[in-house]
Structures are given as C-alpha cells and as structure tokens.
Amino acid sequence: xxxxxxxxxxxxxxxxxxxxxxxxxxxxxxxxxxxxxxxxxxxxxxxxxxxxxxxxxxxxxxxxxxxxxxxxxxxxxxxxxxxxxxxxxxxxxxxxxxxxxxxxxxxxxxxxxxxxxxxxxxxxxx
Amino acid sequence: xxxxxxxxxxxxxxxxxxxxxxxxxxxxxxxxxxxxxxxxxxxxxxxxxxxxxxxxxxxxxxxxxxxxxxxxxxxxxxxxxxxxxxxxxxxxxxxxxxxxxxxxxxxxxxxxxxxxxxxxxxxxxxxxxxxxxxxxxxxxxxxxxxxxxxxxxxxxxxxxxxxxxxxxxxxxxxxxxxxxxxxxxxxxxxxxxxxxxxxxxxxxxxxxxxxxxxxxxxxxxxxxxxxxxxxxxxxxxxxxxxxxxxxxxxxxxxxxxxxxxxxxxxxxxxxxxxxxxxxxxxxxxx
Amino acid sequence: xxxxxxxxxxxxxxxxxxxxxxxxxxxxxxxxxxxxxxxxxxxxxxxxxxxxxxxxxxxxxxxxxxxxxxxxxxxxxxxxxxxxxxxxxxxxxxxxxxxxxxxxxxxxxxxxxxxxxxxxxxxxxxxxxxxxxxxxxxxxxxxxxxxxxxxxxxxxxxxxxxxxxxxxxxxxxxxxxxxxxxxxxxxxxxxxxxxxxxxxxxxxxxxxxxxxxx
Numbered sequence: 001x002x003x004x005x006x007x008x009x010x011x012x013x014x015x016x017x018x019x020x021x022x023x024x025x026x027x028x029x030x031x032x033x034x035x036x037x038x039x040x041x042x043x044x045x046x047x048x049x050x051x052x053x054x055x056x057x058x059x060x061x062x063x064x065x066x067x068x069x070x071x072x073x074x075x076x077x078x079x080x081x082x083x084x085x086x087x088x089x090x091x092x093x094x095x096x097x098x099x100x101x102x103x104x105x106x107x108x109x110x111x112x113x114x115x116x117x118x119x120x121x122x123x124x125x126x
Numbered sequence: 127x128x129x130x131x132x133x134x135x136x137x138x139x140x141x142x143x144x145x146x147x148x149x150x151x152x153x154x155x156x157x158x159x160x161x162x163x164x165x166x167x168x169x170x171x172x173x174x175x176x177x178x179x180x181x182x183x184x185x186x187x188x189x190x191x192x193x194x195x196x197x198x199x200x201x202x203x204x205x206x207x208x209x210x211x212x213x214x215x216x217x218x219x220x221x222x223x224x225x226x227x228x229x230x231x232x233x234x235x236x237x238x239x240x241x242x243x244x245x246x247x248x249x250x251x252x253x254x255x256x257x258x259x260x261x262x263x264x265x266x267x268x269x270x271x272x273x274x275x276x277x278x279x280x281x282x283x284x285x286x287x288x289x290x291x292x293x294x295x296x297x298x299x300x301x302x303x304x305x306x307x308x309x310x311x312x313x314x315x316x317x318x319x320x321x322x323x324x325x326x327x328x329x330x331x332x333x334x335x336x337x338x339x340x341x342x343x344x345x346x347x348x349x350x351x352x353x354x355x356x357x358x359x360x361x362x363x364x365x366x367x368x369x370x371x372x373x374x375x376x377x378x379x380x381x382x383x384x385x386x387x388x389x390x391x392x393x394x395x396x397x398x399x400x401x402x403x404x405x406x407x408x409x410x411x412x
Numbered sequence: 413x414x415x416x417x418x419x420x421x422x423x424x425x426x427x428x429x430x431x432x433x434x435x436x437x438x439x440x441x442x443x444x445x446x447x448x449x450x451x452x453x454x455x456x457x458x459x460x461x462x463x464x465x466x467x468x469x470x471x472x473x474x475x476x477x478x479x480x481x482x483x484x485x486x487x488x489x490x491x492x493x494x495x496x497x498x499x500x501x502x503x504x505x506x507x508x509x510x511x512x513x514x515x516x517x518x519x520x521x522x523x524x525x526x527x528x529x530x531x532x533x534x535x536x537x538x539x540x541x542x543x544x545x546x547x548x549x550x551x552x553x554x555x556x557x558x559x560x561x562x563x564x565x566x567x568x569x570x571x572x573x574x575x576x577x578x579x580x581x582x583x584x585x586x587x588x589x590x591x592x593x594x595x596x597x598x599x600x601x602x603x604x605x606x607x608x609x610x611x612x613x614x615x616x617x618x619x620x621x622x623x624x625x626x
Contacts, residue, residue: 044300050157051325051340095348139626150503179483199415199486206484213480215472217429225424229418402617 001030001037005046013048016057025065025076026091032078036066039074063087129155129191131309132176132289137185139175144333146171150187151328151338153277156306158299158394160320160341162398163330164406169313171332173281176205176311176390179234190276203232206270208281212262216255220265224252231273242268260291267298278302278310284319294342296323317398331406341398349385352392352399362388368404381403415486419495420502425555426472430465433508437461441511445518451530454515455538458507463545467553474558493554493618497611500550504542508535533580536603543607547614555621 003020005013013116036042039057043050050061057074064087068074103113128276132153139146140395153159161169170394174180174185192201214223220243228234243250246264247259257265259315263283270278280300284292296319299310312320320341330336349365358376359362363369366378373410379401396404437458444454473479482492512531548568553561 040300040304040306044297044304047296048322048323049298049341051342055342119130174483176489177483181481181623198488201530202486211477213477213484214477215426215429217474218425222428226422227485229421230415230487232624242488298505349454 001034003042003046005048013046014052014056014059017042017046017053017091018060019061021089022063022065026088030076032076034076035072036074036076130188131155132159132192132311133186134172134176135186135187135188137172137175137187138183139171139180140183144168144171146175146333147335147336149330151335153309153311153326155309156303157325158303158310158312158320158323159322159326159328160317160398161311161328161330162315162317162320162402164330164402166313167330167406168333169315170281170329171333173271173279173311173313176279179199203273204274204275205277205279206267206275207285208263208266208270208278208280210285211259212254212257212265214254216253218254219251220248220254221250223265223269224250226275227269233274235272235274237370239268239272242271255327259286260288263287263295267295268391272296278308280310280312280314282314283305283312284316292319292364295319301338317402321398329402329405331402331408336405337401344398344401345395347403348379348395348396349382349393350404351380351388352394353383357391368407370407416498418493419482419487419491420499421574422470423496423499426469426478427465429472430468434465437507437510438514441514442518445515445522451512451515451534453534454511455508455534459504459509459538459542459545460503460508462500463509463549464541465503466546466550467558469496469500470561476491488499489622490539490619491549491616493622496554496619497546497550497615500546501611504539508538532600536600536607539607540603543611543614547610551614551618551620551621555619557625 001020003017005016009016009063011019021030021036026070036057037045039053040050040104042053046053057066057068061068061074063078067077100113108116130152131150134152135150137146137149144166149172151159157342163169168347171180175182176189176194178194182352189201192206195200200258202237214226216228224239228239240250246261246268248261248265248268249270253263254262266283284295289293299312300323302308303310314320324341326339327344328340329336329344337347352375354375355371358371365380365384366376367380369376369378379396380393381390385391438496440457441454441463444457486497512534549561549565552565556564
C-alpha cells in the first residue's frame with residue numbers, strides 16, 4: 001500500500017487517505033484480507049495525527065472497504081462483502097456509462113458496442 | 127474505557143498583573159495535545175501549576191489519575207519533562223547528571239539511557255553546559271525516556287532549534303506514542319510544528335481558555351473571511367474577530383456557521399497561526 | 413520521604429564546582445593552629461566558611477534554575493528544604509571534623525600537651541554560631557531567592573550590629589555571661605539543645621517561605 005499526501009490538494013488529509021486506499025482496493029493493488037498499517041504506524045509514517053488516520057480508517061470501515069479485527073488491526077474486506085461489491089458494481093456502471101457516451105460520439109450502433117464487449121470478455125477470460 | 131492522562135478542572139491562579147482563569151481540559155491516553163497561545167497567554171503558568179511549581183488558587187489537577195498536589199511524589203515517577211533549556215548544573219557531565227538524578231526514580235533504566243545517548247550521539251563525558259540547544263533537548267528526552275514516563279510534558283522545547291532538529295523531535299514524539307499507552311503535552315508558540323501531528327489542541331489567550339478539543343474541530347470551527355472595504359457592513363464587522371482593515375481590503379476570523387450566511391466573500395480554512403493571531407488581537411470573542 | 417536524602421546528595425553534586433572552597437578550610441585551620449588558637453576559634457572559622465558555601469548553593473540554584481529540576485523529580489517542597497538543611501549541616505560537621513583533626517595534628521607538631529582541650533567547647537559554640545546564622549539565612553534564601561536574599565539577610569546582621577553599638581549592650585551582655593557561667597558544664601548541653609531547637613523552628617519557617625514563593 002502507498003499513500004502520498006499533497007498539501008496543495010483541496011481535499012483534507014483524511015479524505016486523501018480514504019480516496020487512495022479506496023482506489024487501491026478497487027484496482028486490486030490491495031488484496032482482500034490484506035492487513036493495513038496500524039493507525040499509529042500510518043500516522044507516524046505520514047507525519048500526521050493519530051486522530052486523522054483514525055477518522056480515515058473509521059470512515060472506510062463504515063463504507064465497507066475495510067474491517068477491524070480487535071487485537072489484530074485493520075484488514076481489507078474480502079470482496080464477497082455486499083458493500084464492496086456494490087461499490088465495484090457502481091464502478092462498472094460508471095465505466096460502462098462512459099463507454100456508451102464515447103460510442104455515441106464514434107457513431108457506433110448498440111449492436112457494435114455489444115459485440116465489442118463480448119470480444120473483450122473473451123480476450124480477458126484467456 | 128479511555129483513560130485520561132491529564133485532567134484540569136476550573137484551575138485558577140492570580141498574580142498581581144495576570145490571572146489564569148477557569149482552565150479546564152483533558153488529555154486522553156495515547157495522544158498528543160498542543161498547548162498553544164501567544165507569549166504571555168498562560169501556557170508556562172499552566173505547566174507550572176500541573177507540576178506544582180506554583181500553588182493553584184482554585185480547581186483540580188489530576189495527572190495519570192493522581193492528584194497533582196497530594197500524590198505529587200508518586201506521579202512524578204511516571205512523567206518526563208523537557209524544558210526550553212537544561213535545568214542542570216553546567217559543570218555536570220552527562221554521566222554525573224545521571225548519577226545525580228537516577229536515585230530519584232524507582233524504575234531507572236541505565237541501559238536504555240546509554241542507548242539513547244548513543245542514538246543521539248551524546249557522550250557521557252561531555253559537560254552539560256557545553257551542549258548546543260538541540261543536544262540539550264535530546265539529553266532531556268533521553269532522561270525522560272529512561273524511567274517509564276507515561277506522560278511527556280514539553281515546555282517550549284523547540285525555541286532556538288533549527289528545522290531539522292524540530293523535525294527530529296516530532297518524529298521522536300510520534301515514536302513515543304506509538305504503543306498507544308503514552309501521551310504528550312506540547313506547549314509552544316511555534317505552531318507549525320503541531321499543525322499536522324497534534325491530535326488535540328488547547329488554546330489560551332490572556333489567561334483564558336479559548337478552545338479545547340480536537341485539532342480538526344478547531345479548524346472547522348472558524349474561517350478567515352476577506353473582502354473589499356466597502357463590503358464590510360457594520361453587521362458583518364460585529365461577527366469578525368481580530369478585524370484588520372486596510373485601504374484595499376479587510377480580513378478577520380469568523381465563526382464557520384456565520385460564514386455560511388456571507389457567501390460571496392473569500393472564506394478560507396484557517397491555519398492554527400491565523401486562529402491564534404486573530405483571537406489574540408481580540409474583539410468579538412464568543 | 414526517602415528522597416530527602418537524595419536531595420541532600422543532589423546538593424553535594426551541585427556544589428561540585430565549588431570544591432575549591434573546601435580546601436580553604438584545612439589551609440586556614442593550619443594557619444590558625446600555628447598562631448596557637450584554641451579549637452573554639454578554629455570551630456568558629458569552620459562554621460563561618462561553611463556558611464559562605466551554603467549561600468553558594470542558593471546562588472547556583474538560582475543561576476541554573478534548578479527549581480525546574482526539583483519540580484520534575486519526586487520532590488515536594490518540604491523535601492527540598494529538609495534536604496538542604498541536612499546537606500548544610502553535614503557540610504558543617506565535616507568541616508569541623510577536618511578542623512579538629514588538623515588542630516590535633518598541629519598540637520602534636522607544636523609539642524603541646526593538651527590537644528583535645530576545648531573540643532566540646534569549640535563544637536558547641538561553633539554549632540551555636542552556625543545554627544543561629546543558618547536559621548536566619550535559610551528561610552530568607554528559600555523565601556526570596558539568592559539575589560534578593562543576599563540583601564535581605566543583611567538586615568539581621570545590621571540589627572545585631574546596631575545592638576552592639578548601644579553602650580548598654582555590653583553591660584547587659586556582661587551580666588548575661590555571668591549568669592551563663594554559673595551553669596557550669598551543663599552549658600554545653602543547653603547550647604546543643606538550643607542549636608537543635610533553633611534549626612527545627614527555622615526549618616518549618618523555611619518550608620512556609622518556600623511554599624509561598626512564586
């Protein structure tokens with residue numbers, strides 16, 4: 001896992017952490033059940049306050065991306081969890097939506113679009 | 127259950143030209159609290175009252191669950207203090223300082239002390255008076271870390287230190303609280319040190335408590351409002367703290383909720399310094 | 413509090429930079445012995461020098477802000493004061509011992525037949541001098557610090573000098589000494605008890621003064 005904070009970002013620090021962890025989970029960079037750094041280790045590494053990392057992790061937990069196991073720490077939720085799946089499906093939806101818009105601009109028909117999708121699915125299955 | 131490592135309740139102390147009034151705040155276990163305010167705000171007086179260097183007129187102070195007056199001897203076994211300069215005799219060597227001080231502690235760890243000296247590149251034979259400001263601070267830290275101190279109190283530890291030394295100090299403090307079982311009270315007027323690392327803030331001005339709570343809440347509580355001179359209505363200026371007017375504009379601190387009503391003005395999240403400056407200038411303090 | 417003794421020990425560490433002073437005591441003791449002074453005079457000398465050293469403790473404490481150190485340790489104000497009383501008394505006893513040893517040695521060197529004559533006298537009288545002056549000095553220094561204390565502690569001495577200037581003083585003193593001499597040897601026991609009582613009272617006053625100091 002990596003977190004890179006920017007002072008000039010509009011987002012407060014805890015939001016930056018949340019976003020970066022979220023995207024790394026969604027991209028698969030952070031594997032399911034992978035252990036995250038402890039609150040205090042993260043605070044120390046990023047040179048920020050413990051309350052800040054606590055807020056970021058708590059909000060990620062509420063949103064279903066990570067879970068805390070008492071005495072052990074914070075772990076990435078396994079992707080079977082409903083909440084995470086919901087997020088991932090939303091991600092698919094929005095990507096597909098973008099694809100549809102692009103296909104209209106390219107003057108593709110619906111049939112062409114679906115054929116392209118089928119082709120890509122076959123390729124990724126190999 | 128969160129244990130509080132430091133608790134002040136309605137603490138009051140009067141001098142002939144200054145009064146510290148009704149100070150109450152709490153520092154829970156495992157966190158860093160910044161005690162901030164401009165010079166003369168009462169930070170050092172507060173610390174002296176916590177250490178019982180001064181007798182309080184009123185109120186309660188509890189340190190690590192113990193009364194600061196009645197159980198003073200006991201609680202001082204578990205607190206470490208870093209002052210802005212060495213409270214030792216200049217002619218002492220570091221080794222002699224250890225010999226003079228260690229008998230006072232039931233749990234003095236000589237080996238830990240020697241390890242810390244090595245880590246800080248301090249030689250036991252050096253005379254204390256010959257140490258630079260940065261090395262003095264490291265010596266005080268080494269001593270504080272060598273006897274099971276659960277609460278570390280620092281009184282203006284970074285004045286006179288270069289940025290690298292200040293950075294090293296912050297790193298050591300974060301290392302110190304890593305096990306979640308220790309707390310830090312950091313009194314300073316150099317707030318850039320605290321901006322990112324402090325969990326809680328207690329702010330004093332002119333002997334009064336202005337704010338105590340999390341850093342985040344403090345920064346969300348206020349906004350810096352700016353605008354053109356003609357935009358400064360009498361109604362608006364009533365709400366502004368520390369108003370500064372020039373020919374080309376005005377600026378000041380305002381409650382964040384009130385700021386909502388004045389859209390169209392520049393309304394920034396303040397830095398800690400700005401909060402202190404505007405509040406110290408005064409006026410319209412809620 | 414066992415830390416009282418640690419405080420006295422700390423005082424000796426504090427005086428470390430002043431060890432030169434300690435060497436003056438034997439030198440002066442040798443000098444006075446050569447002039448044939450009895451032990452009582454030597455005793456007074458020891459007391460006087462120690463009193464100078466005592467105020468040095470307060471000077472060093474003020475110079476380096478050692479109260480900050482004391483406040484960081486398990487030392488309440490009573491222990492600080494008691495520790496200092498103990499360290500100054502030990503200083504005096506040590507100085508007196510050195511003086512006695514040198515006095516005895518010098519007596520043998522000079523072939524005198526009664527080397528230990530006047531030890532008891534010398535001890536009780538010099539102890540009385542030491543405790544009377546300390547009992548006034550220590551509370552003042554604890555209450556006012558070194559810089560102000562130096563000036564304030566002049567006052568008792570000026571008062572004493574004022575008394576001495578009065579002609580009637582010597583007449584009074586004469587009759588007092590006559591009365592005292594009728595006590596005989598029990599004077600020494602009384603003098604010792606007075607010394608102790610004076611120091612104890614002074615200790616309580618000093619604690620009060622130190623606590624009141626801002």
